[in-house]
Amino acid sequence: MKTLVLDNPTVFTFQEKEEPTSLQADEALVKIKKIGICGTDYHAFRGKQPFFSYPRVLGHELGAEVVGLGSDTDAIHVGDRVTIEPYLNCGTCQSCLNDKGNCCENLQVLGVHVDGGMTEYLKVPIRKLHPSKILSFEQLALVEPLSIGAHAVQRAEVNPKDLVLVIGAGPIGLSVMQFAKLRGATVVVLDINKERLNFAKEQMQVDFILEAKEGFTPDALRSCLDGFLPTVVFDATGNPNSMKNAFNYVAFGGKLVFVGLFIGEASFDDPLFHRRETTLLASRNSLPQDFSSIIQLMESGKIDIKPWVTHSADFEALPHVFKEWLDPKSKVIKAVVTL
Structure with a gap:
């Protein structure tokens, strides 16, 4: 599968990686459809992102389709359109036990501490998926920000x-x-x-x-x-x-x-x-209930993100346009990439 890797500051390369196959019972395989570009991605490209190491696969604002499940679940099904909560909390530290997984002591964020969604397929915990039968992949990619x-x-x-x-x-x-x-x-x-x-x-x-x-x-x-x-x-x-x-x-x-x-x-x-x-x-990150409430607000039309998306590009073109989006003259509000 095609994967875009930030090898070092300002250096993107496409690499072919093996598609994930085996899934644990609590895991899902998703096909990435849309990626929102975040300030974190720009900072990482410049070499100014805190808590960051290279090489890294960026991407944590994601709209995706579920293509595989490690076990059956009533909440998520193959074929669902989902947004992905990118905060991989441990579930066992004091913060997690107090329902504050957003500030988990062992937090790993997709695209920051571990490889993220600038790839065709991604394996993620099922509990981090939030589905919608109404929203587009682009809308779902904007839920996280x-x-x-x-x-x-x-x-x-x-x-x-x-x-x-x-x-x-x-x-x-x-x-x-x-x-x-x-x-x-x-x-x-x-x-x-x-x-x-x-x-x-x-x-x-x-x-x-x-x-x-x-x-x-x-x-x-x-x-x-x-x-x-x-x-x-x-x-x-x-x-x-x-x-x-x-x-x-x-x-x-x-x-x-x-x-x-x-x-x-x-x-x-x-x-x-x-x-x-x-x-x-x-205020750090967000909580699962934030994702659920935002999806409901977007589905009901109370939030419209269309004006936010000022720039877009295909996945293959991303390394070429990324520097352009960094230029203030481009007047980017939010850029979205299509796979």
Whole structure:
């Protein structure tokens, strides 16, 4: 089977590998149909992805068809269209036993810690498959990035009274906006990229957009929120300076949620942190129930990801277009690959 391997930063090669044959009772064989390209993939290509080693088969945003099962199950059948939950948790550590498999102590993520879906066939645990009789393979490939935002908004317990600031209008920021809006919150978006801000306004129907120019201050937020500051701030940039500045934007008694991450230490002014009694949260990956609820929302038409997919390519062309998608001039929101 044809497999695309990232041998080293910036170096993709196609390799022929044997198709998986033997399946354990708890395993399924899926044929990959669509792959969403994530910031993680871009970072890995550049050689800047944390917790990463080469060579690696990328790909964790997946729409696939079930072609084999290790045992019969009422939930999954051969021929089902599925999305794949790429977080392979151990099931036995303290976090897993407390139903927090997203932060498993021994977590292995497809396409990051172990080989992922840039291949024709993939063997995965049956329990990591989420089916839909309605959604297309492309829609199913976008469930995982949506789940990141869904989990972050759930962590913050966003409600209709909240004034929400999302810093960073990339795909993860967009997913946070999506679910904050679904909960009825007022949503403000802050970014340096005008095109992405306009996309958030036009397609996500956020309430306010603000360009993060040099010298940006909390007063700009107050000006569009009737003198108030956001009760919940999500930083989806993974930029250390942005994450540090985010503490200044939180209302007294508010919450700050770090969705993005970077390798290093984050510092903040402790008196400000205490005076505002800020709640600081990290949000990592997502949970099985996030996948299930997103599929239901997409099936009912409450979430439409069509505007997100701005670029596409066939599998064979991916090594050639990948560098183009990295160029800001390409204006990629979300790229999807077809096998």
